[in-house]
Amino acid sequence: xxxxxxxxxxxxxxxxxxxxxxxxxxxxxxxxxxxxxxxxxxxxxxxxxxxxxxxxxxxxxxxxxxxxxx
Numbered sequence: 276x277x278x279x280x281x282x283x284x285x286x287x288x289x290x291x292x293x294x295x296x297x298x299x300x301x302x303x304x305x306x307x308x309x310x311x312x313x314x315x316x317x318x319x320x321x322x323x324x325x326x327x328x329x330x331x332x333x334x335x336x337x338x339x340x341x342x343x344x345x
Contacts, residue, residue, distance in 0.1 A: 294316070295307060
């Protein structure tokens with residue numbers, strides 16, 4: 276039982292690296308190390324550097340644009 280608690284405590288202590296610069300992350304800006312790295316990440320999302328892949332439909336299906344297709 277005590278070993279389980281110790282393992283859980285050890286997991287919480289492990290600090291992951293900032294995905295932008297690689298420095299240890301800070302609790303306040305998690306998963307980043309600073310406000311600067313958080314802003315860099317936000318700028319990348321807003322600038323289109325990051326994208327979520329999706330499938331483009333060739334033709335919109337009926338009803339998507341508010342019309343019934345007739």
